[in-house]
Amino acid sequence: MKLDDLAGEAWRALGANRLRSALTMLGMVIGVGAVVLMLAIGAGAQYMVNRAIASMGTNLFIVLSGASTSGGLRFGAGTTPTLTLDDAEAIGELPTVAAVAPIAPGTAQFVYGASNWSTLVRGTTPGYLKVRDWPLAEGRMFTRAEVRSSARVVILGQTVIENLFGGADPLGRVVRINSSPYTVIGTLAPKGQSLDGRDQDDVAIIPVTTAQRQLFGSRFPGTVRYLLVQARSPKLMQRARRQMEALLRQRHRIPAGQPDDFTIRNLTALAQTASRTARVLSIMLGAIASISLLVGGIGIMNIMLVSVTERTREIGIRMAVGARSRDVLLQFLLEAVILSILGSLVGAALGVGIAWLVSELVAMTVVVTLWSIVLAVVVAAAIGIFFGWYPARRAARLRPIEALRYE
């Protein structure tokens, strides 16, 4: 028997019972739709996390003032600053360390012409851009000399530029930050969202000394809130941590047996955990959705079994006029596969459609990948074969006279 005839017979058999075929297909539609949608949501989450991680900088430590206990940060950590600019300088000398940036953060009001905008200001050193792998869009970074002289220069993030300048070129302009004039010498390339969903481009950078002495003032002059430290390579992370610990303990004159007055955290490891979590989430979403695929497959098997029983006499007639058991097997198998593939195509379209709706309406990042659709359709076809096999076998093994005699 030829394949196109076989397909024709199968198609006709399905067409004879349209409502039932459609309902059977619905199981696959929902299953594949759910898988495609869930994979898209999972991939979206992963994409967001990975982008945030990439924007964070690599091989990164954060060094905070205050000790940590095994349960987390001890009460008051970070409130009594113990880290100084000199500590930062000293850490920068370590052979395992590529770059250091002390950070003195705060918020300030920016005014340019009639526009004003409140944003996060980070006082830091030129090493900041390297630590964060953050290129400039235009202009230049401030120099060490400008840090020493507490120059009133500022580098603006894209969100700030948008809100203060609209379309105009900010380079060389003077903005007022908490009423004092600062010259814009550079702009930061866009970064997007951070791991915790904040807009990283809503930021301005000034020399750390300017921040401490002029913009914010400090109850503890010469200290900073935290340091960002970049190790030279992933392999050197452990060495770098040990060297920093030893160095800071020595510089802070902490006697042996006393706890640290600082905390070093590996941001890269934290980010990797977040990435792993996102991946697990996406696998779990897919796995849960796969269950509905399985249920759809069982629905196909159920209907095919009913169909074989109902059509026993038809099978007998076909055999009497020359059908071999293989012809019967293939016809029923093909019916199951047509149901599952057709259902999966409709389901994939539905999944993509809903994914699109979700991204439009809920402002959630969903990433529909081609492989997820291909995977879902291939799995659906396999499910059709798997669950269609048993009923088809049953049909093919009927003996012609018994099938003919069946009432």
Add this chain to the structure above:
Amino acid sequence: MTAPLIRIEDLHKDYVTGAGRVPALDGIDLEIGAGEFVAIMGPSGSGKSTFMNILGCLDSPTRGRYLFAGEDVAGLDADRLAAVRSGAIGFVFQGFNLLARMDALDNVALPLVYAGVARASRRRRAAELLERVGLGRHAHHRPAQLSGGQQQRVAIARALVNAPRLVLADEPTGNLDTHTSVEIMRIFAELNREQGLTLVLVTHEADIAGYARRLVRFRDGRIAGDEVAGGGAP
């Protein structure tokens, strides 16, 4: 005399049921030549249908030899039997056994699907045969839209469509009234007379058997008589 189309030697068929072994056929010896028109009669339960099923390669005997066109088919497996049915045997059943979903043309063409004939020639040949049984204008009616006699004519066309060497009919007029039965039997007689078709037919009615040229009587799974019948008389 040419070699017979069918040669059966000491054929046995036992059914095994909960009550034990039922010998439905108990040593049949029979030869049927090409071009014969044989009627089989006998009381209910005498093994006529059992015999027809084996003759038509739908079932295998428990014991004995069955040579069809010189080939021993008694021990063939299911697929080989299917191939013999597909290539050389046509069936007409008491209950018509048409597929309700399909129109007359597709029903007639069905055996050709399994014989691997291309669609266009399938349809041409099926239309030809519908024409021959007088249903050219009913090609696109479904079985439910046809009378019993018309349905049986569609079934006859289906039995003939792959030019079989043997057509078997188990009580083909059993579900039809007398007038329609006569119509059907005329078609059979004509096919036998004009095309030399080999026909074996089971019936309970003497006047139906009268269309055949040879009459075989069954009793308790054995042959109780073998004589020339009405159709064979001059």
